[in-house]
Amino acid sequence: MNTLFTIRLGLARGWIEFRQTFTSAQDLWSYLGNSVVFLAVLVFLRGGTVEGTPISVAAMSMPGVLGMLLLFGGVLATMQLLTTEREDGTLLRAKAMPHGMGGYLVGKLLHVSLMTIASMAIVLLPGLFVLDGLMERGLSGIPTLVWVTLLGLLATLPYGAILGSLFGSPRAAVAAVMLPLMGLIVISGIFFPISVLPEPVQWTAQVFPLYWLGLGLRSAFLPDTALPAEIGESWRHLETAGVLGLWAVVGLLIAPAVLRRMARRESGTALERRRHRAMQRVG
Structure with missing residues (x-):
């Protein structure tokens, strides 16, 4: 029962924070500014194709852009x-x-997830209308895009929370x-297949979720003619x-x-000490 209450508390908090973000132009730009820049770059590149292939530069770049935003x-x-x-x-x-800390974490994960999806939508939705060849797979790529995005969020959000717990200020983080x-x-290789890199680097990259995120997003957009560039051609x-x-x-087990460990060290004295150091930096 306590767990369900914590989740409900966190979901309510996250939804409120998400709505409040749209009341602040500064907060909106901090979340969505990169999306506007990336979309402008893709529009600029929309006329070209990748050398030796019929795949457009925009279609090849879109998975990497979405992966970066995610x-x-x-x-x-989150951090x-x-x-x-x-x-x-x-x-x-x-x-x-x-149940404040549990609710806080759930709320923060929901808030950031919704804003991240919004930032991806700002690039993807206009791109469907102005960029040629973006959805080479048609509607068949949408389920892949959805499950890779959701798993990608779950695989990255907890580590943003973990890193945020280790630093005392956003600048240091x-x-x-x-x-x-x-x-x-x-x-x-989120913008390109890593088969062009040395084999030890390829093995290292495959340990981390970012490689798999890029691969999954490419599979949602690119045709099977792009497979020869991927490891194992799959x-x-x-x-x-x-x-x-x-x-x-x-990540969800550790975060x-x-x-909680970080929260136990929090106190009014510690907060005042950090504020004093911040004031000294400003001064």
């Missing part, structure tokens, strides 16, 4: 929200409520995480679901424990 939402947005609300005292107030994350993006849907599912299960 990664930024699931990891970076920054958590560290910001830890710094301004929101998390301390949640801790004081019955971004500074520590951005460089490794960009390196992972490069070796995971979309490997079963392996994609298995790896993303495993990362999701592990609440890490968040």
